[in-house]
Amino acid sequence: MSVSVLAQNLHGSEIIKIAGEINELKRQGQNIANLTIGDFDSNIYPIPEDLKLGIVDAYDHRHTNYPPADGMLSLRESVSAFLKSRFNFDYAPNQILITGGSRPLIYSIFMAIVDPGDKVVFPAPSWNNNHYCDLTRAEAVIIQTTPENNFMPTAAELRPYIKGATMLALCSPLNPTGTMFNKKDLEEICDLVIEENKTRQPGEKPLYILYDQIYSQLTFGEHRHYDPVSLRPELKEVTVFVDGASKCFASTGVRVGWGFGPAHVVNHMKSIVGHMGAWAPKAEQVAMASFLKDDGAVNAYLSTLKINIQKSLTALYEGFQKLKSEGLKVDAIEPMGAIYLTLKIDYTGKTTPDGKVLKTATDINFYLIKEAKVAFVPFSAFGTGEDINWFRASVGASTLSEIEQLAPRIKEALLKLK
Numbered sequence: 001m002s003v004s005v006l007a008q009n010l011h012g013s014e015i016i017k018i019a020g021e022i023n024e025l026k027r028q029g030q031n032i033a034n035l036t037i038g039d040f041d042s043n044i045y046p047i048p049e050d051l052k053l054g055i056v057d058a059y060d061h062r063h064t065n066y067p068p069a070d071g072m073l074s075l076r077e078s079v080s081a082f083l084k085s086r087f088n089f090d091y092a093p094n095q096i097l098i099t100g101g102s103r104p105l106i107y108s109i110f111m112a113i114v115d116p117g118d119k120v121v122f123p124a125p126s127w128n129n130n131h132y133c134d135l136t137r138a139e140a141v142i143i144q145t146t147p148e149n150n151f152m153p154t155a156a157e158l159r160p161y162i163k164g165a166t167m168l169a170l171c172s173p174l175n176p177t178g179t180m181f182n183k184k185d186l187e188e189i190c191d192l193v194i195e196e197n198k199t200r201q202p203g204e205k206p207l208y209i210l211y212d213q214i215y216s217q218l219t220f221g222e223h224r225h226y227d228p229v230s231l232r233p234e235l236k237e238v239t240v241f242v243d244g245a246s247k248c249f250a251s252t253g254v255r256v257g258w259g260f261g262p263a264h265v266v267n268h269m270k271s272i273v274g275h276m277g278a279w280a281p282k283a284e285q286v287a288m289a290s291f292l293k294d295d296g297a298v299n300a301y302l303s304t305l306k307i308n309i310q311k312s313l314t315a316l317y318e319g320f321q322k323l324k325s326e327g328l329k330v331d332a333i334e335p336m337g338a339i340y341l342t343l344k345i346d347y348t349g350k351t352t353p354d355g356k357v358l359k360t361a362t363d364i365n366f367y368l369i370k371e372a373k374v375a376f377v378p379f380s381a382f383g384t385g386e387d388i389n390w391f392r393a394s395v396g397a398s399t400l401s402e403i404e405q406l407a408p409r410i411k412e413a414l415l416k417l418k
Contacts, residue, residue: 006134006135006137009134010131010134010135011131011134013128013131013381014377014380014381015036015037015038015377015381016037018036018365018375018377018381019034019036019037019375021369022034022036022369022375025369030373031373032369032373032374032375033373033374033375033398033402033403033405033406034375034397034398035374035375035376035393035394035395035397035398036375036376036377036394037394037397038175038176038247038338038339038340038394038396039252039394039396039397040250040252040339040396040397041396041397041398042250042253044396044397044398044399045250045305045308045396046250047249047250047251047254048249048251048291048297048298048301050291050294050297051249051251051254051287051288051291054286054287054288054290054291055254055283055284055287057287058282058283058284058286058287059283063282063283063286064282064283065282066279066282067098067279067280067281067282067285068279069270069273069274069279070097070098070270070273070274071096071097071098071099071258071279071280071285072098072282072285072286072289073093074285074286074289075098075256075258075285075286075288075289075292076093076094076096076098076258077093077289078288078289078290078292078293079093079096079098079258079260079292080092080093080096081292081293082292083260085295086216086217087216087227087230088230089229089230089260091260091261094263094266095260095261095262095263095266096258096259096260096266097258097259097260097266097269097270097273098256098257098258098279098280098285099257099258099259099273099278099279099280100255100256100257100278100279100280100281101244101246101252101255101256101257101280102212102214102242102243102244102246102257102259103257103278104257104273104276104278105242105244105257105258105259105269106128106132106210106212106242107132107135107272107276108259108269108272108273108276108278109167109210109240109242109259109265109269110132110133110135110136110138110167110210111136111269111272112265112268112269112272113166113167113205113208113210113240113265114136114138114166114167115136115138115166116136116137116138117137117138117139118138118139118165118166118167118205119138119139119141119161119164119165119166119167120132120133120138120139120140120141120165120166120167120168120169121141121143121158121161121162121165121167121168121169122140122141122142122143122168122169122170123142123143123144123145123151123152123153123157123170124142124143124144124145124379124382124383124384125145125151125174125176125177125379125382125383125384125390125392126169126171126174126175126176126382126383127171127175127176127382129169129383130142130383138166138167141161141165142383143157143158143161144384145157147333147342147344147390149185150177150179150180150333150336150342151174151177151179151333151342151390152172152174152177152179152180152181152185153170153189154185154188154189155185155188155189155191155192158189158192159192162192162193162196162207163196165196165207166205166207166208167207167208167209167210168189168193168207168208168209168210169209169210169212170189170209170210170211170212170228171211171212171213171214172186172211172212172213172215172216172225172226172227172337173215173216173218173219173225173336173337173338174338175212175214175215175338175340175392176340176342176377176379176381176382176392177333177340177342177392178313178333178335178336178337178338178339178340178341178342179333179336179337179342180219180223180225180226180336180337181226182226183224183226183231186226186227186228186231187231187232189228190228190231190232190235191232193207193209193228193235193238194232194234194235197238206237206238207238208238208239208240208265209228209235209238209239209240210240210242211227211228211239211240211241211242212241212242213225213227213241213242213243214242214243214244214246214247214248214257215247215248215337215338215339216243216248216337217247217248217302218247218248218305218306218309218337218338218339219306219336219337220306220309220310220313220335220336220337221310221336223336223337225337227239227241236262237262238262239261239262240259240260240261240262240265240266240269241259241260241261242257242259243257243258243259243260244256244257244258245257245258245288247338247339248302248305249301249305250305250396254280254284254288255280255281255284256280256284256285256288257280308400309339309395309396310335311400312395312398312399312400312403313335313339313340313341313395314335315400315403315404316332316341316343316393316395316403316406316407317332317334317335317341319403319404319406319407319410320332320343320407322407323407323410323411323414326411328411328414328415329344329345329346329347329414330343330344330345330346330410330414331343331344331346332344339394339395339396340392340393340394340395341392341393341395342390342391342392342393343376343390343391343392343393344389344390344391345361345364345368345376345389345391345410345414346389347364347389347414347417348360348361348363348364348387348389350417350418351417351418352367352371352416352417353416353418358417360378360380360386360387361378361379361380361386361387361388361389361390361391362378362380362386364378364389365377365378365391367413367417368410368413371412371413371416372406372409372410372412372413373409374406374409374410376391376392376393377391377392377394378390378391379391379392
């Protein structure tokens, strides 16, 4: 029976599909190191204790009715103070929207800004921009990036496609790569947006920036997070931020996201989210409002989380660098932020012991699942071609010990190929 054109053409998450197959193998008794979904194993990375106790207490006090559609004022006030403390941002509570995680924020930004047929420019690899373009019937303009620039887009790559576009969707630290904008590259992109908006006529939509900084608190070493508004304050009226608690507090299931930006956009986002009913649970909002006020608890948790995430990323990175030094056709990009490592496993065209030719990155991935008992996500799930032999590894659901054991298994599996 027929369904809508949108439903017929909308594709499900490739990551969830891979994870589903892994879970089935696990159900059959196989022990697979699952480095696919960008989530945390709560037994390895529990949420902050104070936040957990606050959630329990809020339920004990019967905070179980509907919250305000735009988020509880106490939480929006806490987020406003948090943004001031962390980024020196000045966003009033009425410029902040609370939702059930970051997905409703992204969808509502698209819905509030983009009309069917509008151009939305975004890099590949990147997470889910293609699907939100499908949902809003936007024209997706996908810019392929390169490993030489850590898969981050440059102004030169974007310039040919910006004219007449409605939105530029950016993310840093980037899902899926764990890499970040440096100051110079982001400044040049900001200047490109400013230059384009000077050509727009009165009443014409400007070029907006969707800036996803959900991983901004998870940066490592000397790497520093940059954003368009801090670098170019005049972009404040056209930049809408996506942020929240899911990654920096390992609280993906708590479902508290916050977006912020110019009031004329955020107010429309509030209306859209109100009709979606995609608000965060009230008890979790009450607890998060209290937790964000406690700088000591926030800093202590972030410090420990970052140390442990970096240890796992570094162990995997060093393992792949060792394999590379031993002559295997692999590589990895230095971990900079988020919970991801970018890996190259360049074995298309090789033949498995049972005679199958590995034609695509997906073939390589499933070979490693079978032979090395480890699963990654090919960049083709993030908008690149199947001929790109780069992969995302997500370390949030594995222990350091499990990650340290991966390189020898991968080496053994790759050496079987002919």
